[in-house]
Amino acid sequence: MRGKVAVIGVGMIRFGELFEQSLENMIQEAYLSCLNNIDKGLDPKEIKAAWFGQWSGGFIGQGAQSGQSLATYVGLLGIPVTRLENACPTGGDTFRHACLGVASGAYDIVLALGAEKMRDKPSAESLGGAGGGGGSETGNHPAWMMGQGGPAIQAMHATRQMYELGYTMEDFARVAVKNHHNGTFCPYAHYRFEVTIEQVLNSYTVCWPLHLLDCCPQTDGAAAAIVCRADLAKNFTDKPVYVLGSNIGTDHSQLWDRKSFVEQLSTVRAAKGAFEMAGIQPKDVDFAELHDCFTNTELMNIEDVGFARKGEAARMLKDGEFDMHGRLPVNPSGGLKAHGHPIAATGLGQVYEVVTQLREEADKRQVKLKNGIGVQHNVGGPAFGVSAFTILSRSP
Amino acid sequence: MAGIIGYGVYIPRYRLEQKEAAIPWGSWSPGEKAVCGADEDVVTMAAEAADNAIQHASMDPTKIDAIYIGTASSPYIEQYIAPILAESLGLAPEATMIDYSGSLNAVAMALLGCLDAIAAKRIKTGIVIGAENRATAPGADGDASFGAGAMAMVIGTAGTIADIEGVHTYSTLFLDRWRATKDSWVSNWNDYRFDREHGYQKHIVEACNGLFQKVGKKATDYDCVVFAQPDDRLPNLPAKSLGIPRDKLAPAIASTLGDLGSCSAFLSLAGVLDNAKPGQTILMASYGSGGSNAFSFATHERIQRKKKRLVPIEQYIARKQYMTYTSYLRVREHVTRAPY
Amino acid sequence: MTQPAPASPVFWRFNAEVFRLIGIRCRKCGHISYPRTKICHECGSLDLQEYQLSRTGTIHTFCINWAPPPNFEPPIIPVAVDLDGGGRYLGIMTEASTPEEVKVGAKVEMVLRKMITDRGLNVYGYKFRLVEDQQ
Numbered sequence: 001m002r003g004k005v006a007v008i009g010v011g012m013i014r015f016g017e018l019f020e021q022s023l024e025n026m027i028q029e030a031y032l033s034c035l036n037n038i039d040k041g042l043d044p045k046e047i048k049a050a051w052f053g054q055w056s057g058g059f060i061g062q063g064a065q066s067g068q069s070l071a072t073y074v075g076l077l078g079i080p081v082t083r084l085e086n087a088c089p090t091g092g093d094t095f096r097h098a099c100l101g102v103a104s105g106a107y108d109i110v111l112a113l114g115a116e117k118m119r120d121k122p123s124a125e126s127l128g129g130a131g132g133g134g135g136s137e138t139g140n141h142p143a144w145m146m147g148q149g150g151p152a153i154q155a156m157h158a159t160r161q162m163y164e165l166g167y168t169m170e171d172f173a174r175v176a177v178k179n180h181h182n183g184t185f186c187p188y189a190h191y192r193f194e195v196t197i198e199q200v201l202n203s204y205t206v207c208w209p210l211h212l213l214d215c216c217p218q219t220d221g222a223a224a225a226i227v228c229r230a231d232l233a234k235n236f237t238d239k240p241v242y243v244l245g246s247n248i249g250t251d252h253s254q255l256w257d258r259k260s261f262v263e264q265l266s267t268v269r270a271a272k273g274a275f276e277m278a279g280i281q282p283k284d285v286d287f288a289e290l291h292d293c294f295t296n297t298e299l300m301n302i303e304d305v306g307f308a309r310k311g312e313a314a315r316m317l318k319d320g321e322f323d324m325h326g327r328l329p330v331n332p333s334g335g336l337k338a339h340g341h342p343i344a345a346t347g348l349g350q351v352y353e354v355v356t357q358l359r360e361e362a363d364k365r366q367v368k369l370k371n372g373i374g375v376q377h378n379v380g381g382p383a384f385g386v387s388a389f390t391i392l393s394r395s396p
Numbered sequence: 397m398a399g400i401i402g403y404g405v406y407i408p409r410y411r412l413e414q415k416e417a418a419i420p421w422g423s424w425s426p427g428e429k430a431v432c433g434a435d436e437d438v439v440t441m442a443a444e445a446a447d448n449a450i451q452h453a454s455m456d457p458t459k460i461d462a463i464y465i466g467t468a469s470s471p472y473i474e475q476y477i478a479p480i481l482a483e484s485l486g487l488a489p490e491a492t493m494i495d496y497s498g499s500l501n502a503v504a505m506a507l508l509g510c511l512d513a514i515a516a517k518r519i520k521t522g523i524v525i526g527a528e529n530r531a532t533a534p535g536a537d538g539d540a541s542f543g544a545g546a547m548a549m550v551i552g553t554a555g556t557i558a559d560i561e562g563v564h565t566y567s568t569l570f571l572d573r574w575r576a577t578k579d580s581w582v583s584n585w586n587d588y589r590f591d592r593e594h595g596y597q598k599h600i601v602e603a604c605n606g607l608f609q610k611v612g613k614k615a616t617d618y619d620c621v622v623f624a625q626p627d628d629r630l631p632n633l634p635a636k637s638l639g640i641p642r643d644k645l646a647p648a649i650a651s652t653l654g655d656l657g658s659c660s661a662f663l664s665l666a667g668v669l670d671n672a673k674p675g676q677t678i679l680m681a682s683y684g685s686g687g688s689n690a691f692s693f694a695t696h697e698r699i700q701r702k703k704k705r706l707v708p709i710e711q712y713i714a715r716k717q718y719m720t721y722t723s724y725l726r727v728r729e730h731v732t733r734a735p736y
Numbered sequence: 737m738t739q740p741a742p743a744s745p746v747f748w749r750f751n752a753e754v755f756r757l758i759g760i761r762c763r764k765c766g767h768i769s770y771p772r773t774k775i776c777h778e779c780g781s782l783d784l785q786e787y788q789l790s791r792t793g794t795i796h797t798f799c800i801n802w803a804p805p806p807n808f809e810p811p812i813i814p815v816a817v818d819l820d821g822g823g824r825y826l827g828i829m830t831e832a833s834t835p836e837e838v839k840v841g842a843k844v845e846m847v848l849r850k851m852i853t854d855r856g857l858n859v860y861g862y863k864f865r866l867v868e869d870q871q
Contacts, residue, residue, distance in 0.1 A: 142851035143754050143861025148814050155799030163840045208800035256826040257769050257777050261797045435849040443848035484755040
């Protein structure tokens, strides 16, 4: 993939509790924002294919979604559109497919868009829906994983991180403090207020050892990217961003088949494969948008991706290495914690952030660039067995 | 001769002081009782009692030919619970699976059914399980006194610890306690004197007398006597009629575990067997819905040898955690959350 | 997500796994899992045999869920248990509710319990109970 694909535009809407906006509204605004982002302009008719990330489908009540929905809403009837769902990595994987569409030579310019409407149901209901820990039927049996959604599964990891690695609830809370702080600088973030460690630890215990403020919110949102052949990119923008690698890693879909609860092999595999595709190493990366659905997950992700040895991330966080102006900024956008997690849009929202940072257009939250390389990461699914990892660079 | 090869019990850990459920409705009940937790019922209790019985009997459960379950508190009117237990024990589809329900005499009838099948040589070994968790409503009969528990016995002819020398039943149409299909609680005629004399006492005495003739024994020949225990003192009545001294009666359990319904006599029997020695005789009589079954047991050598595989009822009685009346109301679904 | 009814084939298919804890063991890599399957989830081998899971084990990890789905009264405590003899079982605790009682490394045993009731039918399965004597 390296050398073949470039991002020419990214767009998104403010993530949040957007009660007045329908799925169609959000999709249209994200799409238009993306078109406007292309500085030399693009005739939409040049978009020859699209991938539509949409996780919840009929579950939360917005009706079943297939490719036709996207084609209709953005006025691109006639082009091939595929709806894609791959759990929490839906957004990252939607972007990956768009890149594959171009890298394969089949299309020159394609659209990747992800949108999620979660707040049409009370948050307790959509929270429960986000995953059982067993694939298909086993996830439905009350004797096994029924009802063990995201928070319970990550909390089980947190317990083990505390037992095996000596991490504390304070270590986890520190992630929320960092990400909320970063979120105050991002105009698109769901939450734009600071929190302290005390506030996190005093918030309601959702799933011991995780508190309410350790958990990302239920969010509505949409984000998009337009991707084209690397050699054509400069026709549309002076600041293309190049895709060095985009990968999916998989691991067990039944939580009881997994060996370790302090490491997620799906992330390990996704990152390793992407770094091989790109021909670079973790130490070459300037900053990262990692999937902090829960605070303890961010620490695990940092280690799984290769930015720290297992058991080291908490100390490094405490030393400020992952702060916005630290050695390796993690989640300058505020992460899922403060920026929000509209599931199918999340990965594409991260792409938006990485591209914006690499173009040095991130304003008050601009991180320092050395090699001009940033990454996005998602992980999710029953047993958190699927992960997306993409590496982007300002040079080809 | 058929008898008990091994037995086991189960008592839930939760307790309620009986007065907690009586006083709000203007009545009184002494002592405390065992109560099912929110995730327990007759099926789950039967499962643990059966596991204990099989362990005591050193039995391969797949070799059991039949499962007889007795209860007056099945969760279903149409759907046997025996197959659920059979599934968890691994019984073959050819095994007899049958529920005896609808009476406080159900467990005794289940035992009778098992013995008949063995005598007819249709089966070799069966497991008889009793479990009780009777339906109540605030202020209704038994809300304060009904307890929960289960008892299981592996019955057969080989390797017994106590033989069943004989059985006699005595039944008439007598209405003292009942629950109609449309009712979600048990009702009671509430004439204590009438019911205990012409119901409980009369049927037990007749069943025992009939048994004595069959096995050639007298009431005073028995080392220990076990009668169903709706309350601590009722057994004294038939004991007096039969000339049985009080010190031969099994210890009181109604004020510790509650009125255990169809399992009552059997859980008392388990307690007696826990402490029994070889060469002892035990008289047991159940009572329910105008019926009483009297059984004559004789223990022998093996009862001593198998003691180390036994989980005694005392162990379950000692394991306890008190519930408040509000928790009890929720667990028994007397109060439920608004649907929306 | 609509919960399949207890009478559904979804539950019936798993009777042997749920009630009698029959799983599989891979002869090639040793991985133990359930429900029974034809291809080892860990290594892809077809050389599998039926395996009887144990009913006792120690807690590998757990959490205390105060926001469970409908049908479950909080808190529920999901546990990942290292079963004696091998294999890991994901279940929930019964008769325990605090992090003081439920600890990584605690000994537990399976007991049959009523899981949920739907349309008047009960779904039964094993939950874990702390073993009384933790020696």
